[in-house]
Amino acid sequence: MPSANRMPPRALTKLWDGLVNGLVLFACFLIAADCLLIVFDVTLRNLNMRPPAYTVALTEYSLLYMTMAAAPWLVRERAWIVVEVLYRRASPAVRTRLDRAIFSLCAAASGIVAVLACVLAVEGALRGEVEIRSLDMPRWALFAPVALGFSMMAVEFLRCLLRGDSMSEAEAEQAF
Numbered sequence: 395m396p397s398a399n400r401m402p403p404r405a406l407t408k409l410w411d412g413l414v415n416g417l418v419l420f421a422c423f424l425i426a427a428d429c430l431l432i433v434f435d436v437t438l439r440n441l442n443m444r445p446p447a448y449t450v451a452l453t454e455y456s457l458l459y460m461t462m463a464a465a466p467w468l469v470r471e472r473a474w475i476v477v478e479v480l481y482r483r484a485s486p487a488v489r490t491r492l493d494r495a496i497f498s499l500c501a502a503a504s505g506i507v508a509v510l511a512c513v514l515a516v517e518g519a520l521r522g523e524v525e526i527r528s529l530d531m532p533r534w535a536l537f538a539p540v541a542l543g544f545s546m547m548a549v550e551f552l553r554c555l556l557r558g559d560s561m562s563e564a565e566a567e568q569a570f
Contacts, residue, residue, distance in 0.1 A: 414470055417463040417464070421463035424460040425460055428453045428456050431453055432449075451528045451529040452529055458540070462540055465543045465544075466549070466550050469550035469554070472554075476562055493560050494555060497555035500548075501555065507540070507544040508541050511541035511544060512537070514533075515533075516534070
């Protein structure tokens with residue numbers, strides 16, 4: 395029987411990392427598309443032409459999607475902020491407990507947000523709710539990326555916890 399402390403099989407980890415990397419590439423594509431859309435909109439306005447009514451709504455929706463698509467990658471890459479002045483003053487034992495507590499809290503909070511977003515997405519889909527603006531959007535499509543992004547962040551925070559990672563940038567660099 396396999397040990398409870400074993401990491402997931404290599405293939406599963408590779409698949410997970412591929413999903414995280416794919417989502418961050420999708421976020422990069424959305425950023426580029428938003429830039430082009432904004433340039434298109436501004437160019438039409440400067441030429442005294444009427445831009446499409448949906449450009450503002452489309453860029454707003456894409457901000458949600460790009461944020462949730464990039465968030466798990468940002469956690470994996472340890473792109474968080476730590477108040478090093480306070481963190482460094484703690485003893486190594488306290489820092490280790492602090493790391494565990496913070497990673498646990500982050501994983502729990504991310505999991506709670508993911509569950510709530512999933513509930514709202516399912517409710518929106520079952521009720522057929524639509525957000526009506528210049529671009530009609532099914533309400534579930536607004537909560538689905540939040541559910542996906544936060545559930546993946548919860549997994550990434552749990553991975554940090556199980557690996558025994560440190561919140562500190564300096565300690566993380568020493569580990570590699």
